[in-house]
Amino acid sequence: MAYIEPAPIKDKENPLESMMSRFDAAARLLGISDEMYDILKVPARQVIVGLPVTMDNGAIKVFEGYRVIHSNILGPAKGGIRLDPAVHLDEVRALAAWMTWKCAVVDIPYGGAKGGIACNPREMSAGEIERLIRQYTVAMLDVIGPDRDIPAPDMGTGPREMAWIVDEYSKAKGMTVNNVVTGKPLVLGGSLGRTEATGRGVTVAALAAMDKLRMNPYRTTAAIQGFGNVGSFAAELLHERGVTVVAVSDISGGYYNASGIDITAAVNYRNSNKGTLDGFSGAEKISNEELLALAVDVLVPAAKEDVITDDNAASIQAKMIVEGANGPTSASADEIINSKGILVVPDILANAGGVTVSYFEWVQNRIGYKWTLDRINRRADRVMKDAFDRVFETSQRYQVPMRLAAYIVAIDKVASTYKFRGGY
Numbered sequence: 001m002a003y004i005e006p007a008p009i010k011d012k013e014n015p016l017e018s019m020m021s022r023f024d025a026a027a028r029l030l031g032i033s034d035e036m037y038d039i040l041k042v043p044a045r046q047v048i049v050g051l052p053v054t055m056d057n058g059a060i061k062v063f064e065g066y067r068v069i070h071s072n073i074l075g076p077a078k079g080g081i082r083l084d085p086a087v088h089l090d091e092v093r094a095l096a097a098w099m100t101w102k103c104a105v106v107d108i109p110y111g112g113a114k115g116g117i118a119c120n121p122r123e124m125s126a127g128e129i130e131r132l133i134r135q136y137t138v139a140m141l142d143v144i145g146p147d148r149d150i151p152a153p154d155m156g157t158g159p160r161e162m163a164w165i166v167d168e169y170s171k172a173k174g175m176t177v178n179n180v181v182t183g184k185p186l187v188l189g190g191s192l193g194r195t196e197a198t199g200r201g202v203t204v205a206a207l208a209a210m211d212k213l214r215m216n217p218y219r220t221t222a223a224i225q226g227f228g229n230v231g232s233f234a235a236e237l238l239h240e241r242g243v244t245v246v247a248v249s250d251i252s253g254g255y256y257n258a259s260g261i262d263i264t265a266a267v268n269y270r271n272s273n274k275g276t277l278d279g280f281s282g283a284e285k286i287s288n289e290e291l292l293a294l295a296v297d298v299l300v301p302a303a304k305e306d307v308i309t310d311d312n313a314a315s316i317q318a319k320m321i322v323e324g325a326n327g328p329t330s331a332s333a334d335e336i337i338n339s340k341g342i343l344v345v346p347d348i349l350a351n352a353g354g355v356t357v358s359y360f361e362w363v364q365n366r367i368g369y370k371w372t373l374d375r376i377n378r379r380a381d382r383v384m385k386d387a388f389d390r391v392f393e394t395s396q397r398y399q400v401p402m403r404l405a406a407y408i409v410a411i412d413k414v415a416s417t418y419k420f421r422g423g424y
Helices: 015-030 034-041 089-105 126-139 159-173 197-212 229-240 263-272 288-292 331-339 353-367 373-398 402-421
Strands: 045-054 060-071 077-083 111-117 149-153 221-225 244-250 253-256 284-286 298-301 320-322 343-345
Touching: 015 034, 015 089, 015 331, 015 402, 034 402, 045 089, 045 126, 060 077, 060 089, 060 126, 077 089, 077 126, 077 353, 089 111, 089 353, 089 373, 089 402, 111 126, 111 149, 126 159, 149 159, 149 353, 197 229, 197 298, 197 320, 197 343, 197 353, 197 373, 221 229, 221 288, 229 244, 229 263, 229 298, 244 263, 244 288, 253 288, 343 402, 353 373, 373 402
Parallel strands: 077 111, 077 149, 221 244, 221 298, 298 320, 320 343
Antiparallel strands: 045 060, 060 111, 244 253, 253 284
């Protein structure tokens, strides 16, 4: 299964407003100036392009494409390209900002960016998608680049699309430039370990949080909403560390077994059943809402955004929430979750394992040398553990929840770098 960088899906709340509410709270605690607030709030660059594409029936259809660079203060911008009919500028702006804070939290020398094309790839042929991606690449030649802005897979895109971008960009530059994107096929310079990187990072963050709460993994239960790339790898790795995963779910619903689900059997069933758990017999069928309310130690929402809202937050019984997806907890639910004393490892920390290994891929491309899987995993685990410790220490120092602490760490890093560079 190809790695897909986690990204919010438009649902109940405006993702830009949700992100900004957390940003505002952290900025107030840090006491940053009005000038710095405006610098960090406003994207550095927003590009909207029309993309005429010849469809298989000979007709020309024009698609709208976006690329937002939120910040390049720490280094070249980084972020995926998504294909979705509902994609819109506010969503892409929110995703770009999330990437800025995520890279800063894990101390990677990247800024944040995101891209999107308003289309439905499920209704398009491979040829139509290829022509669209190549047209998008041409339109963004003065935006993207290995030292400027580095795209990656996102919803609706994968290694195939990244290979097309490499090819089109390389043609324009007259030489092979494989480090213009990450998430490429291995033969084109992709990195080992990237597919499982986000789920692995979620596991490292969860184990670090368990250690702070003095929870023994072998006496810990977990429920994981979402059984795609992130959720399934997190389930496998948590299970390997002794955690009893009692519930998992996907689009077909939830599956619960009080004695623990056989994760290997569930993964094998999904892979042989057109990518879904529908009909899985190793557990009792429950709803996704019931899964969220289970009396477990660890809840991992790894599906989509806004699954925990002010409507259901009061029913959450988990001792900790480790956010595998971006934005799974709406801003309106934060106060309820915090009042219940639930430790939340926020999305910009918990799912940063993916962008960490993306950074490793870029580094390997630049030096022209491939690292071993063991080296990649060791370095990624260290990055995630160090980031968790920084955010936890900040949480204790400011006496604020982990989510707010993560934004404080990120905003402080970006603002301090800007001041040292003498931007104003």
